[in-house]
Amino acid sequence: MDSTQIRAMADDIRSGNRRALARAITLVESTRQDHREQASALLEMITPDTGNSIRLGITGVPGVGKSSFIEVFGNHVIDQGSRVAVLAIDPSSSISGGSILGDKTRMENLTRRREAFIRPSPAGTTLGGVARRTRETLLLCEAAGYDLIIVETVGVGQSETMVSEMTDMFLLLLLPGGGDELQGMKRGITELADLLLVNKADGDAKKIAQNTVLDYRSATHYLPRKHKSWAPRVEACSTAEDRGILEVWEIVQEFAAALKDSGEWEQRRARQALDWMWRETAESLLVDLKRHPAIAEALPQIQAAVQRGDKSPTVAALDIVKLYRQYNSTADHSNGSTDL
Amino acid sequence: MDSTQIRAMADDIRSGNRRALARAITLVESTRQDHREQASALLEMITPDTGNSIRLGITGVPGVGKSSFIEVFGNHVIDQGSRVAVLAIDPSSSISGGSILGDKTRMENLTRRREAFIRPSPAGTTLGGVARRTRETLLLCEAAGYDLIIVETVGVGQSETMVSEMTDMFLLLLLPGGGDELQGMKRGITELADLLLVNKADGDAKKIAQNTVLDYRSATHYLPRKHKSWAPRVEACSTAEDRGILEVWEIVQEFAAALKDSGEWEQRRARQALDWMWRETAESLLVDLKRHPAIAEALPQIQAAVQRGDKSPTVAALDIVKLYRQYNSTADHSNGSTDL
Numbered sequence: 001m002d003s004t005q006i007r008a009m010a011d012d013i014r015s016g017n018r019r020a021l022a023r024a025i026t027l028v029e030s031t032r033q034d035h036r037e038q039a040s041a042l043l044e045m046i047t048p049d050t051g052n053s054i055r056l057g058i059t060g061v062p063g064v065g066k067s068s069f070i071e072v073f074g075n076h077v078i079d080q081g082s083r084v085a086v087l088a089i090d091p092s093s094s095i096s097g098g099s100i101l102g103d104k105t106r107m108e109n110l111t112r113r114r115e116a117f118i119r120p121s122p123a124g125t126t127l128g129g130v131a132r133r134t135r136e137t138l139l140l141c142e143a144a145g146y147d148l149i150i151v152e153t154v155g156v157g158q159s160e161t162m163v164s165e166m167t168d169m170f171l172l173l174l175l176p177g178g179g180d181e182l183q184g185m186k187r188g189i190t191e192l193a194d195l196l197l198v199n200k201a202d203g204d205a206k207k208i209a210q211n212t213v214l215d216y217r218s219a220t221h222y223l224p225r226k227h228k229s230w231a232p233r234v235e236a237c238s239t240a241e242d243r244g245i246l247e248v249w250e251i252v253q254e255f256a257a258a259l260k261d262s263g264e265w266e267q268r269r270a271r272q273a274l275d276w277m278w279r280e281t282a283e284s285l286l287v288d289l290k291r292h293p294a295i296a297e298a299l300p301q302i303q304a305a306v307q308r309g310d311k312s313p314t315v316a317a318l319d320i321v322k323l324y325r326q327y328n329s330t331a332d333h334s335n336g337s338t339d340l
Numbered sequence: 341m342d343s344t345q346i347r348a349m350a351d352d353i354r355s356g357n358r359r360a361l362a363r364a365i366t367l368v369e370s371t372r373q374d375h376r377e378q379a380s381a382l383l384e385m386i387t388p389d390t391g392n393s394i395r396l397g398i399t400g401v402p403g404v405g406k407s408s409f410i411e412v413f414g415n416h417v418i419d420q421g422s423r424v425a426v427l428a429i430d431p432s433s434s435i436s437g438g439s440i441l442g443d444k445t446r447m448e449n450l451t452r453r454r455e456a457f458i459r460p461s462p463a464g465t466t467l468g469g470v471a472r473r474t475r476e477t478l479l480l481c482e483a484a485g486y487d488l489i490i491v492e493t494v495g496v497g498q499s500e501t502m503v504s505e506m507t508d509m510f511l512l513l514l515l516p517g518g519g520d521e522l523q524g525m526k527r528g529i530t531e532l533a534d535l536l537l538v539n540k541a542d543g544d545a546k547k548i549a550q551n552t553v554l555d556y557r558s559a560t561h562y563l564p565r566k567h568k569s570w571a572p573r574v575e576a577c578s579t580a581e582d583r584g585i586l587e588v589w590e591i592v593q594e595f596a597a598a599l600k601d602s603g604e605w606e607q608r609r610a611r612q613a614l615d616w617m618w619r620e621t622a623e624s625l626l627v628d629l630k631r632h633p634a635i636a637e638a639l640p641q642i643q644a645a646v647q648r649g650d651k652s653p654t655v656a657a658l659d660i661v662k663l664y665r666q667y668n669s670t671a672d673h674s675n676g677s678t679d680l
Binding site: 044047050269273276280281303311312313314315316317325 | 613
């Protein structure tokens with residue numbers, strides 16, 4: 001694509017053309033160097049049109065009913081006059097070949113709506129790579145005019161922290177019961193949550209769900225406060241009976257209003273953007289460094305020595321940086337065809 | 341120093357010369373480029389003599405009695421035939437001019453013992469810089485034959501996570517009472533702890549302390565498990581009455597034995613070393629990058645644009661990396677006299 005085509009793509013995205021948006025996301029997901037440069041040019045063009053959505057992270061253990069919840073919730077939000085995009089982060093998708101949102105039968109009703117845009121998790125070898133693409137996709141969706149961007153993740157390793165870092169608000173879905181086994185606590189992610197939602201509060205489980213709500217209300221007292229202007233809320237809902245779901249959208253809007261009022265919204269966004277910039281910079285430098293042939297050759301030995309304790313990590317790092325600077329000073333490789 | 345002098349310093353450290361150790365630590369704390377290179381050469385020489393200590397992180401809110409505890413505990417450990425080094429990480433020391441361990445009257449009895457070595461927190465503008473120096477100091481102390489290295493930190497921001505990442509075991513000191521205000525929970529660091537110790541369990545507070553122990557025992561159930569071969573322990577102690585302190589040393593040795601048996605000890609160390617190497621590498625590259633004049637000049641504007649949301653973080657990162665590579669490809673700056 002030349003710059004005229006990229007400009008046309010940016011215009012198409014802004015006007016709400018879904019096909020252009022999908023093509024742009026494929027572009028930001030590519031690791032090819034020329035694609036990276038085109039993606040960068042595109043992002044530069046659409047940046048003025050970004051930042052106006054509510055970015056909502058959603059997580060919960062498998063079986064908690066994330067997709068059903070998002071389907072019912074998303075439909076309510078659209079009925080209230082907003083447009084909804086659903087993105088996913090699944091660190092395991094590079095191994096399993098894509099699991100969350102990969103199944104076409106999921107969120108069938110939401111998929112059909114004109115005001116919804118659903119995108120499965122990008123494949124990627126590193127969590128950092130997956131995060132970068134999701135962040136960029138999020139910006140593209142904002143430029144396309146989506147008012148609520150949901151970033152869904154499965155409860156694997158560090159993906160929750162990552163989603164929390166790229167969103168404004170974090171919703172943790174829970175199952176009724178659990179008692180000693182408060183799943184969110186066990187996995188150490190409850191403290192990321194701004195809203196804890198006990199799902200499947202229907203039929204026989206209704207009473208259990210209410211107790212779970214009370215358990216979590218007292219448990220969240222012990223957790224560090226994430227925002228000055230917002231204390232975590234714990235509520236119950238039933239996706240099957242469609243109870244308490246519309247209320248979630250009200251809570252989300254309350255949250256946004258409270259944080260915008262206190263200035264924490266803007267502060268958080270600014271901090272997230274700067275952190276992201278430096279992480280991107282460090283990541284790009286490390287990627288660049290690792291493709292230096294001399295380093296690629298030396299690395300296995302260096303790493304093994306460090307792991308065995310035969311080489312100090314500082315000394316190893318110094319060696320690596322020296323090799324890198326020698327490489328850069330002897331030739332200009334900036335037009336290499338390998339991935340950035 | 342030339343390489344003969346560095347070699348002599350390494351020999352002196354190994355033979356237990358305290359003055360040589362102190363000078364070596366001053367060397368690793370220096371940011372001067374020539375000092376960094378000497379420190380690197382020194383670390384390379386002593387690496388075979390490192391890794392044999394137990395690395396113990398200790399934290400707790402101000403007023404919990406950290407220094408008194410370390411003094412009594414350290415004396416017990418020495419009485420049992422081991423040598424003890426105490427290092428400190430205090431992220432605020434660059435602002436306050438050094439607070440923890442800066443006061444010479446602290447740990448008076450421990451300071452006087454031949455088998456103890458106490459070093460205040462290095463000053464530093466970044467937490468990362470402070471961490472690097474503390475890690476290197478830790479290695480020097482190991483080469484000097486200390487069997488237990490205590491890394492003390494105040495409860496400020498991310499310093500606990502950092503200490504946890506460079507130690508084998510993490511001890512959280514707590515005050516009796518607290519109830520709803522379980523300090524460790526509130527600050528979200530309880531889940532880092534392998535041993536929670538309710539201090540000041542003496543006089544009227546004895547009973548309260550026992551209840552606090554029970555509270556924390558049930559609270560730690562909700563936390564994610566850090567090690568397969570070790571469940572967090574919660575105990576009470578009294579520094580004033582010297583009760584339960586010798587037992588702490590027994591628990592520490594139990595912990596080390598359990599993790600060595602399961603293989604988790606070695607795995608953790610190997611992972612820590614590799615993480616440290618990559619963090620060091622990334623950090624060095626960023627430091628190197630920031631002193632590129634064109635970047636230093638452009639940075640304030642770039643950062644402001646990113647914070648305002650006018651520039652995408654990815655695009656900003658790409659711009660920075662491009663500037664950096666242009667700089668490196670036009671000249672060899674590896675002999676610059678500025679800090680690495």
